[in-house]
Amino acid sequence: MNSTTADAVIVGAGIIGASCAYALASAGLRVAVVDRGGIAAGASSACEGNLLVSDKELGPELELALLSSRLWLGLRDDLGEAAFEYEEKGGVVVARSGATMEGLARLTARQRAAGVDATVVDADGLRELEPNLARDVTGGAWYPQDAQVQPMLATASLLRLARAAGATLHLGAAVTGFLRAPDGRVSGVRTSAPDLPELSAPWVINAAGTWAGEVAALGGLVLPVLPRRGFILVTEPLPRVVRHKVYTAEYVANVASSDSGLETSLVIEGTRGGTVLIGASRERVGFDRSMSLEVVRRLATQAVDLFPFLAEVSLLRTYLGFRPYCPDHLPVIGEDPRAPGLVHACGHEGAGIGLSAATGRLVGQLVQGLPTDVDLAPFRPDRFGVTAA
Amino acid sequence: MTTWPSEGTAGAPESVAGATASAAFGREPATCDVAVIGAGPAGLAAAVAAAAGGVRVALIDAGPRPGGQYWRHRPGADGARHRGWPTYVRLRASLEAGVAAGTIAHLAGHSVWHVERDADEGTFTIHALVDGGGRTIRARTLVVATGAYDRQLPFPGWTLPGVFTAGAAQAMLKGQGVLVGRRIAVAGSGPFLLPVAAALAEAGATVVGAFEAGRPTAFAKHPLTTLRAGAKLLEGAGYLRVLRRHGVPYRMRSAVIEALGEDGVTGVRVAGLDAAWNVVPGSERTIECDTVAVGWGFTPQTEIPLQLGCEMTLDRDGSLVVRVDDDQRTSAPGVYVAGEACGVGGAELALAEGEIAGLRAAAAASGREADPRALKAVGSRRAHGRAFAAALHEAFAVGPGWRTWLRDDTIVCRCEEVAVDAIHGAVDDLGATDPRTAKLFARAGMGLCQGRVCGYASAGLVAARCGRDMTAADLAGMSSRPIAQPVPLSVLAALTPPSPTPATSHRQPRRPT
Amino acid sequence: MTGERFEIRLDGEAVGVEGGQTVAAALISSGRRSWRRTQRTGRPRGVFCGIGVCFDCLATINGVPNQRACLTEARPGDLVTTQEGAGHDDLAV
Numbered sequence: 002m003n004s005t006t007a008d009a010v011i012v013g014a015g016i017i018g019a020s021c022a023y024a025l026a027s028a029g030l031r032v033a034v035v036d037r038g039g040i041a042a043g044a045s046s047a048c049e050g051n052l053l054v055s056d057k058e059l060g061p062e063l064e065l066a067l068l069s070s071r072l073w074l075g076l077r078d079d080l081g082e083a084a085f086e087y088e089e090k091g092g093v094v095v096a097r098s099g100a101t102m103e104g105l106a107r108l109t110a111r112q113r114a115a116g117v118d119a120t121v122v123d124a125d126g127l128r129e130l131e132p133n134l135a136r137d138v139t140g141g142a143w144y145p146q147d148a149q150v151q152p153m154l155a156t157a158s159l160l161r162l163a164r165a166a167g168a169t170l171h172l173g174a175a176v177t178g179f180l181r182a183p184d185g186r187v188s189g190v191r192t193s194a195p196d197l198p199e200l201s202a203p204w205v206i207n208a209a210g211t212w213a214g215e216v217a218a219l220g221g222l223v224l225p226v227l228p229r230r231g232f233i234l235v236t237e238p239l240p241r242v243v244r245h246k247v248y249t250a251e252y253v254a255n256v257a258s259s260d261s262g263l264e265t266s267l268v269i270e271g272t273r274g275g276t277v278l279i280g281a282s283r284e285r286v287g288f289d290r291s292m293s294l295e296v297v298r299r300l301a302t303q304a305v306d307l308f309p310f311l312a313e314v315s316l317l318r319t320y321l322g323f324r325p326y327c328p329d330h331l332p333v334i335g336e337d338p339r340a341p342g343l344v345h346a347c348g349h350e351g352a353g354i355g356l357s358a359a360t361g362r363l364v365g366q367l368v369q370g371l372p373t374d375v376d377l378a379p380f381r382p383d384r385f386g387v388t389a390a
Numbered sequence: 391m392t393t394w395p396s397e398g399t400a401g402a403p404e405s406v407a408g409a410t411a412s413a414a415f416g417r418e419p420a421t422c423d424v425a426v427i428g429a430g431p432a433g434l435a436a437a438v439a440a441a442a443g444g445v446r447v448a449l450i451d452a453g454p455r456p457g458g459q460y461w462r463h464r465p466g467a468d469g470a471r472h473r474g475w476p477t478y479v480r481l482r483a484s485l486e487a488g489v490a491a492g493t494i495a496h497l498a499g500h501s502v503w504h505v506e507r508d509a510d511e512g513t514f515t516i517h518a519l520v521d522g523g524g525r526t527i528r529a530r531t532l533v534v535a536t537g538a539y540d541r542q543l544p545f546p547g548w549t550l551p552g553v554f555t556a557g558a559a560q561a562m563l564k565g566q567g568v569l570v571g572r573r574i575a576v577a578g579s580g581p582f583l584l585p586v587a588a589a590l591a592e593a594g595a596t597v598v599g600a601f602e603a604g605r606p607t608a609f610a611k612h613p614l615t616t617l618r619a620g621a622k623l624l625e626g627a628g629y630l631r632v633l634r635r636h637g638v639p640y641r642m643r644s645a646v647i648e649a650l651g652e653d654g655v656t657g658v659r660v661a662g663l664d665a666a667w668n669v670v671p672g673s674e675r676t677i678e679c680d681t682v683a684v685g686w687g688f689t690p691q692t693e694i695p696l697q698l699g700c701e702m703t704l705d706r707d708g709s710l711v712v713r714v715d716d717d718q719r720t721s722a723p724g725v726y727v728a729g730e731a732c733g734v735g736g737a738e739l740a741l742a743e744g745e746i747a748g749l750r751a752a753a754a755a756s757g758r759e760a761d762p763r764a765l766k767a768v769g770s771r772r773a774h775g776r777a778f779a780a781a782l783h784e785a786f787a788v789g790p791g792w793r794t795w796l797r798d799d800t801i802v803c804r805c806e807e808v809a810v811d812a813i814h815g816a817v818d819d820l821g822a823t824d825p826r827t828a829k830l831f832a833r834a835g836m837g838l839c840q841g842r843v844c845g846y847a848s849a850g851l852v853a854a855r856c857g858r859d860m861t862a863a864d865l866a867g868m869s870s871r872p873i874a875q876p877v878p879l880s881v882l883a884a885l886t887p888p889s890p891t892p893a894t895s896h897r898q899p900r901r902p903t
Numbered sequence: 904m905t906g907e908r909f910e911i912r913l914d915g916e917a918v919g920v921e922g923g924q925t926v927a928a929a930l931i932s933s934g935r936r937s938w939r940r941t942q943r944t945g946r947p948r949g950v951f952c953g954i955g956v957c958f959d960c961l962a963t964i965n966g967v968p969n970q971r972a973c974l975t976e977a978r979p980g981d982l983v984t985t986q987e988g989a990g991h992d993d994l995a996v
Contacts, residue, residue: 039824040822040827041827161820237969238838239991295885301882301885304879305883311879315877452955555953557954558952568928568931654947807944839956843957
């Protein structure tokens with residue numbers, strides 16, 4: 002293959018770019034993936050690897066999540082669990098008040114109607130699922146479809162499959178601009194790599210994650226993808242102490258209750274490595290990488306409150322990532338009518354790993370002119386009411 | 391130990407508004423002018439110099455007694471096994487005088503796990519673990535003198551019980567009065583091997599050999615070798631005399647390339663090396679022994695400067711070190727570094743750098759000028775020390791051949807038990823192009839020690855596999871530790887929340903993650 | 904405490920300590936080399952760095968796992984147990 006032409010150029014070697022590359026390359030397209038850094042250098046390496054259906058808003062996002070859930074199962078069957086530590090661990094949502102429990106009961110009923118496997122459990126049932134939980138839990142919900150992967154291994158595995166199908170990977174190559182055909186159609190990218198000044202292709206996929214807005218701006222386009230900082234705490238290695246993905250239901254009964262600058266809602270789970278991950282915080286502080294002990298304090302407090310044994314467990318490290326979010330908290334998936342040939346696949350906020358499989362599939366269908374499994378209208382890039390930079 | 395500032399309740403920060411008069415210094419919560427982290431040669435010199443500069447100093451150290459690793463000793467020790475003990479005694483006396491006068495608080499047994507810059511106040515909050523509980527100390531300026539520990543390179547068998555770092559063998563002997571074995575092979579590279587081998591032999595161990603991978607005789611001819619360095623050479627020669635007296639062979643261009651045994655060391659394989667540290671064919675032999683003491687120079691402890699965003703650089707010996715100017719000042723305002731953390735150079739250099747850092751930090755905190763004569767005298771000692779260190783770095787540079795001693799199944803990360811093939815696989819199969827990515831793929835450096843032991847080797851293996859030299863960024867990717875010590879979650883939960891600030895309005899995010 | 908002698912126990916066996924010594928020093932002095940087995944491969948480990956950097960010499964001391972024996976000063980009657988894996992088997996579910 003000529004190194005300067007392809008059928009599709011994918012900007013971004015994170016989980017979304019990898020999933021798009023896998024979908025397109027396995028459909029027989031010549032794919033080139035470019036990234037200014039390394040594999041999974043952004044949010045894909047700074048998250049928990051969640052494949053969740055339990056937390057999705059009913060509607061288009063849940064549709065995407067359910068499609069993804071099925072596709073991930075297929076990948077697991079093709080590659081084996083070990084390739085990216087796929088774990089169908091299931092999600093447990095914990096309620097600690099009667100009001101929250103009632104809210105959870107209503108939510109699970111609606112989720113079941115939408116195709117989610119969701120069961121309400123009482124306090125005893127909850128303790129059976131998670132014996133180390135605090136004694137004062139009221140009840141909760143059980144979501145067997147929730148799963149987890151090791152996100153970096155997942156990204157690398159998908160890229161590996163894509164490369165086996167002929168895709169090329171160009172790391173350390175930053176996209177510096179778009180090539181345009183005489184009719185204005187996007188026809189490729191320019192990069193900073195000396196050996197890859199131009200890469201032309203009829204399709205360019207913007208899978209630059211939290212930096213997707215910057216990539217769009219290279220083409221004079223406004224795409225409101227913004228960073229949301231999230232910290233995760235990692236404990237010392239332990240035996241299996243938390244079986245499922247466990248999170249608190251307060252956010253369900255409590256929507257729009259707070260407007261402080263920092264939000265934390267507890268998410269706890271074990272990993273294959275033996276560490277326990279404690280998330281998650283949300284802050285809008287731009288790309289500030291500085292450590293926040295206040296986040297650590299809050300998460301530690303909440304974690305010890307839910308799993309009292311954690312008081313004596315040590316924190317080993319923390320990491321942070323910048324989740325790409327859009328104002329309406331839905332991802333952007335689709336061709337940009339302002340720049341034909343440019344397809345955005347970004348803005349997945351904290352759900353990029355989970356939603357990547359469906360995103361790749363849909364981008365593949367779109368590029369090949371096939372009907373898409375899910376209606377892309379809710380995800381269209383021009384829905385934000387801004388047109389040009 | 392002084393109990394200033396206010397005796398540690400978990401997480402209670404010392405108030406900024408506190409006593410400013412020296413008389414009240416010993417009793418009331420206060421922000422100290424200069425906090426010195428580490429009480430080895432550099433930190434002791436810094437604390438004493440800063441206190442002489444008329445400011446209030448907190449000397450914060452993990453150890454039970456001052457002295458650091460260099461002067462590690464048991465209570466009541468006479469210093470017979472230590473070099474430069476009179477210097478220690480003098481510094482300790484000054485420290486005690488400062489404590490008595492209320493100008494220095496010696497906070498022993500404090501393991502610092504994080505230092506944060508306070509947003510608006512121009513101060514630092516130092517978070518330490520004391521007896522498993524939390525404690526915070528506030529300071530206007532910082533001197534980081536956290537020293538270094540033995541740099542390690544993996545080799546087959548190095549995880550067997552009976553393989554110790556050279557520093558461990560020394561610490562057990564000097565600090566605990568315990569010999570780590572009976573028949574000991576001392577191996578690695580650097581001037582530290584000689585005193586370790588000599589001390590073990592003097593203490594009654596059979597040292598089966600001291601195997602130096604470099605060729606330090608080249609160093610004696612180095613043009614930078616100054617008079618002071620000459621004195622150091624004689625010191626080295628003194629160790630050699632001890633080794634000769636005990637019949638211990640000192641072999642240059644030679645290394646322990648494997649430790650043998652099932653559940654503990656029963657012997658070593660030793661080989662001759664060429665200039666690049668590749669094994670000379672036919673030179674291998676087996677020596678029976680029960681213990682190996684091994685080290686390959688030193689790895690500076692740079693967690694705190696990295697937490698504070700200090701600019702780093704790759705030193706000539708391949709270490710990631712903090713970049714400092716002539717005043718020992720880092721790129722981060724108010725942060726000074728002295729000793730091995732800004733370049734491995736031994737105790738003499740650390741003492742000089744510590745004194746300069748202490749004088750400068752005190753001047754910065756008080757707004758008074760540092761004593762120019764004191765600065766001039768110590769400046770020339772530092773210059774000598776740096777020239778000597780530069781010569782050492784050249785003489786004992788790590789050769790790339792160490793990687794050829796490894797097998798695919800040789801453990802690199804001792805904590806997570808990650809072998810060479812997994813690190814190579816992270817590059818070859820998974821596409822890692824830097825050590826941090828390889829770490830996240832293979833888990834090397836993700837265990838309890840957080841890459842302290844395997845960071846240098848992992849970074850070297852990844853860089854080599856990618857066909858390039860190791861960079862400062864490579865090492866930084868293995869050295870950044872926002873939490874410098876494991877901290878119980880109960881201690882973190884007890885941290886003091888910030889005072890309420892006006893809320894900024896934004897939408898409640900929906901997702902839990 | 905220097906000079907004073909007392910005993911601690913490793914897995915029930917008496918180990919003599921010279922006052923001021925760390926648990927690791929006392930164990931090595933008694934001829935022991937290892938008091939931990941690793942989490943993944945079950946291999947024996949003892950002191951490596953001796954100064955609290957490497958976390959290889961972990962032991963369960965008086966019921967608290969993951970104590971660095973090289974940093975922990977021995978006290979009369981300390982009960983040290985060989986640590987298996989992560990040392991938190993009591994929490995496993």
